[in-house]
Amino acid sequence: MPIYVARQPILDRGENLYGYELLFRSSDENRCPDIDGELATSSLISNAIHYMKLDELVNHKRAFVNMTRELLEREVYMVLPCENTVLELLETVPVDEAVIKAFQQAKDAGYMVALDDVRSLQCPNELLALADIVKVDLMEIDSERSGDIVKKVRDRSDAKLLAEKVETREEFEAALALGYDYFQGFYFNKPEIIKGQRLAGIERSHLALLEEVNKPQLDMDAIEEVIKQDPSLTTNLLRFINSSVMGIRNKITSMKLALNLLGEKTIRKWSYVAVVGCLVKGKPSELLRMCMVRARFCERLAVGEQHDAEQLDLFLLGLGSLLEGIMNQPIADIVRQIDLPSPVVATLTNTNDAPFFYVTALNLAKACECGDWQEVIENTIALKQQQAEVAVAYYDSMNWANQVMSGV
Known part of the structure; x- marks a missing residue:
């Protein structure tokens, strides 16, 4: 029974591999299926842990995995190795004391945590202070606002900055100049489909x-x-x-x-x-x-x-x-x-x-x-x-x- 996981590389300032964002796929079509985010992430974790070798999947680098509010609060991520896993929380997730507490618990357990798809940095200072990485969506903002976010993050936390959806060499060089630490996008590589095989009958x-x-x-x-x-x-x-x-x-x-x-x-x-x-x-x-x-x-x-x-x-x-x-x-x-x-x-x-x-x-x-x-x-x-x-x-x-x- 075939199973699928997509991965997209994340590079550092020297264009060296830092890790991969892992993405759920239900077939060899390179697009995200229209399913519930919690189900997608749960299936992704199961496939990566149980039916593939996670370390080999990410070339012994870091695995970036999206977390919904529910999965974060239920600590589903605990099946993943803390030493090389980065948990991403979407900016669209409403932030309250329960989310901040769940973020803190993940940090206390040894996981790196990241804010994903940031476009305005409206999150509370308590959440930003916990973040190891802030991922900024360059496709949704102009260079001026991107620079403002870089400055705010530097002023308010010790988090590293990751520019995502980098499409061209010019965008990469511009993000470099603004001080971003990590980079992800089609300029480097589209998500790559990794196909595995689940043994029929094994649960x-x-x-x-x-x-x-x-x-x-x-x-x-x-x-x-x-x-x-x-x-x-x-x-x-x-x-x-x-x-x-x-x-x-x-x-x-x-x-x-x-x-x-x-x-x-x-x-x-x-x-x-x-x-x-x-x-x-x-x-x-x-x-x-x-x-x-x-x-x-x-x-x-x-x-x-x-x-x-x-x-x-x-x-x-x-x-x-x-x-x-x-x-x-x-x-x-x-x-x-x-x-x-x-x-x-x-x-x-x-x-x-x-x-x-x-x-x-x-x-x-x-x-x-x-x-x-x-x-x-x-x-x-x-x-x-x-x-x-x-x-x-x-x-x-x-x-x-x-x-x-x-x-x-």
Whole structure:
């Protein structure tokens, strides 16, 4: 499913890239669709955060994002990284104490804040004093009024000045002479459409869950909150905790208790299994079963002193090894949206830095799957494993997959 974001560069006085303003687009047509501003910004943030890599989208520079009054007051921007995000408040937004307070809270949280589309500088001194950047719309005012605004800003605050809608070289040089710090407009570049691909079947809650379980220290309350917001995840978790594979006698109905009983390692594994299970909906259940067998088998191969700490990574390797065929998308696009450990990504994308053990373990799983016994022997020897132990591990993995399927 294609998604779109437009970006327009913002340059400094030396014409070096300072950042990009990000703009919502609903198609590859380079124009703003006629939709509510709150919906446009919410969709933009979701696309940039969940389905694209924000840092890459802005070339590791600053991201300028428009804020409506409602989004600012609700602190929706908190999902964006404060260190490289500039929140823009349109001059048309009526300013009162609540808006000034929301502006201050954004500043206190570490965000840069900007006044956008300024044409007259009628905003209260309290709001101007908070602004890091004042964006002046050169298309709507003449050079004299532009100069007046520059003087007022310099007199009343420490904010930097950004000239937007710079159309010609002459306008750029005139703005330079007036003392503007940053510049944006068609003279430098029209908004550029960036097209991404959203994985069919994956929801924001799934991505939020994977983001949580990828943290070094799990926040059980945050994980519980994410799961509660998605009925399918809630159902899957309770089915899994009460399945035969867990061996718990009394029925568990509490989400918090279920998470505590699972423990960190199992929560991480279950989360990926649940998300992959959603991705394969509508496809033969055997695909998910094969993913599960490969995951468990690769994990079993890691048991031992040398690779014991990598069991979860090997589990994720097996689980993700069929995604390219399942989703009918290049694996490089898939791993951009589903965060996986770097050794797993390197193996799935077949890069030169893929660890030998990971590559060989996956090859062994595939060989067992299709009954290529010569490959089984060669890969078993390469991994310094015993053939009898490998056979037992694969058989146990098939049984485990059959059991756990009832819980996903």
